[in-house]
Amino acid sequence: MSSEMPFSSAETLDQYLLNHNLRLSFDGYAFEEWQNQLTSNLKECLGPFPEKPVPLNSRVISTEKFEKFTLHRVIYDSRSDSPVPAYLLIPHGIREKSPAVLCIHGHVPEGKANLVFGDGQYGVPYGRELAEQGLVTLCPDNAGMGERAHPSGGCDFLWRRLNLLGHDLTGYRVYDLIRSVDYLQSLSEVDETRIGIAGLSGGCWLGIVHAALDPRVQAAILSGYFTTFAQTSWFGHCICHHPKGIGELCEMPDIAGLIAPRPIFVEWGNQDTSRPVHPAFEITQKIYSVANAEDQITLHEFEGGHVFSGQRSLPWLIQELSG
Numbered sequence: 001m002s003s004e005m006p007f008s009s010a011e012t013l014d015q016y017l018l019n020h021n022l023r024l025s026f027d028g029y030a031f032e033e034w035q036n037q038l039t040s041n042l043k044e045c046l047g048p049f050p051e052k053p054v055p056l057n058s059r060v061i062s063t064e065k066f067e068k069f070t071l072h073r074v075i076y077d078s079r080s081d082s083p084v085p086a087y088l089l090i091p092h093g094i095r096e097k098s099p100a101v102l103c104i105h106g107h108v109p110e111g112k113a114n115l116v117f118g119d120g121q122y123g124v125p126y127g128r129e130l131a132e133q134g135l136v137t138l139c140p141d142n143a144g145m146g147e148r149a150h151p152s153g154g155c156d157f158l159w160r161r162l163n164l165l166g167h168d169l170t171g172y173r174v175y176d177l178i179r180s181v182d183y184l185q186s187l188s189e190v191d192e193t194r195i196g197i198a199g200l201s202g203g204c205w206l207g208i209v210h211a212a213l214d215p216r217v218q219a220a221i222l223s224g225y226f227t228t229f230a231q232t233s234w235f236g237h238c239i240c241h242h243p244k245g246i247g248e249l250c251e252m253p254d255i256a257g258l259i260a261p262r263p264i265f266v267e268w269g270n271q272d273t274s275r276p277v278h279p280a281f282e283i284t285q286k287i288y289s290v291a292n293a294e295d296q297i298t299l300h301e302f303e304g305g306h307v308f309s310g311q312r313s314l315p316w317l318i319q320e321l322s323g
């Protein structure tokens with residue numbers, strides 16, 4: 001403990017973090033039993049979730065044609081009185097049911113706009129890029145961002161309200177993603193058995209949890225936030241990355257291990273040192289190995305910062321969903 005701040009609670013808690021055991025971190029044995037146990041504990045930590053889904057009541061608000069796809073502005077209900085605005089991109093000339101990708105935006109106030117109209121600040125706008133390459137993409141706004149932002153604030157505003165009610169903001173957003181897959185599966189253009197996800201940054205965090213809890217996700221690109229709580233959330237980041245009790249339950253790469261044996265592609269820019277991919281990747285890789293799926297996890301480290309590269313991940317996802 002520092003002699004300059006002998007009564008600092010933060011330093012005491014730092015020692016606790018370094019020394020305590022995670023209750024359900026993977027111990028290398030009984031993979032399926034561990035997977036079931038952590039999944040059930042994770043749902044409890046992030047819930048409660050609605051017992052029954054409400055009707056989607058989906059509607060198209062407007063339609064605009066671009067060179068290679070048609071963009072529909074759509075709305076569907078996640079919970080009662082909780083409409084989700086999204087962009088649905090349908091490539092021109094689809095003749096049979098197509099694979100689809102749920103594109104999860106990062107932790108930015110403009111929300112889904114970057115996924116389609118991004119200027120490169122956050123790398124490749126993957127919602128548009130995948131549609132231009134022939135896949136249906138769905139780009140919803142996460143609660144508190146984009147069209148779902150509130151003038152009084154984003155995550156803090158929502159987190160305070162949900163916390164008073166005993167809910168969690170990550171869980172709240174992940175449930176919207178589960179309902180977004182429901183919406184994709186309701187579309188005549190989409191093959192409901194070939195649905196993937198892609199997410200950068202805060203969208204990577206939500207994507208890890210979503211894919212872990214939703215077995216319909218067939219493949220996932222996890223970009224720019226494949227890391228550990230100990231290296232990120234512990235030192236800051238937004239309150240929305242701190243579900244109650246999760247740091248006592250497991251580490252982030254354990255949650256990614258729940259996706260096994262389904263394939264995941266991790267990307268990380270080697271200048272993004274505040275969100276290190278090591279040792280998280282190796283921890284999840286070990287879990288995949290025990291699940292006999294060591295060839296289903298890939299890492300692309302690229303020269304660059306906190307952006308979505310797509311250089312290797314996008315062709316990989318298209319291949320995974322085309323088979």
Ligand SMILES: [Zn+2]
Nearest residue numbers: 155238239240
């Ligand atoms: Zn946040």
